[in-house]
Amino acid sequence: MKLIASLTSPYARKVRIVLQEKRIECPLAVDIPWNADSKVVDVNPLGKVPVLVLDDGSTLFDSRVIVEYLDHVSPVAKLIPNDYRHAIQVKRWEALADGICDAAAIIFLERKRMPEQQSQDWIKRQEAKITRGLQSLAEDLGENSWCNGESYSLADIAVGACLGYLDFRFAEITWRSSYPNLARLADKLAQRPAFADTVPQA
Structure with missing residues (x-):
């Protein structure tokens, strides 16, 4: 593999x-x-x-x-619940986190174009997706310890990778101050070796 x-x-x-x-x-x-x-x-x-x-x-x-x-x-560290309803919820978290990344990646690529070729309306549309997506993540997380309730799962991995990408490419997005519960989750995830070993590199 x-x-x-x-x-x-x-x-x-x-x-x-x-x-x-x-x-x-x-x-x-x-x-x-x-x-x-x-x-x-x-x-x-x-x-x-x-x-x-x-x-x-x-x-x-x-x-x-x-x-x-x-x-x-691999049976080690099951990340998607066996229960169908819980699994769908985890995949929903993943879809939302990936969708935020999709919008962010589109902005990043659009900004690489020549200034006269860039569409500010298109960029604003993607920025609105990120704003709504972050708000939804924060509302869904609430005061829970983990995205899917009380246990670490693929949902947390997807959200953590998403937030890490925003930190890496979009320092101007102040999601940490706007959503302290997401910041607490991100800081907790950063302590895990798998996250520390995969921090984005330019």
Whole structure:
């Protein structure tokens, strides 16, 4: 098995954290899809990371598919509940966190365009998604210890990777002061080795 990923991707970070929490040994091959010499399209027709290459040469993508697969191949540290209703709630957290990352990534890429080509209306639309998404995360978390209640799960991993990406790329978003409960969760997650070992790197 091999993981093809970028060190800055929040989706790849989510997978890398899951691998560590599940104690699954998996080599990491760094590939930046935007680089001219990228080989990502050879393993994912969509040209996106992360991609998990299995032992038989087949591939899995995107991150949500990969983490669900990983949670089933190892019994260690179950991250998605067996109960269907609870599992759906965890996947909902993941979808919301990934959606915030989607909007943030769109802004990041739009800002890389020439200034005269950038659409401020498009950027504002994505910023509004981030604002609403963070508000929803904070409201859903409330005073709970973990996203899905009283136990650590994939929901916390997804949210933690999302918040870490905002810290990395969007320091101007003051989510920590606006949502202290999310800040407490992020600080608690940062103490876990799997999070400390996967902090985004430029």
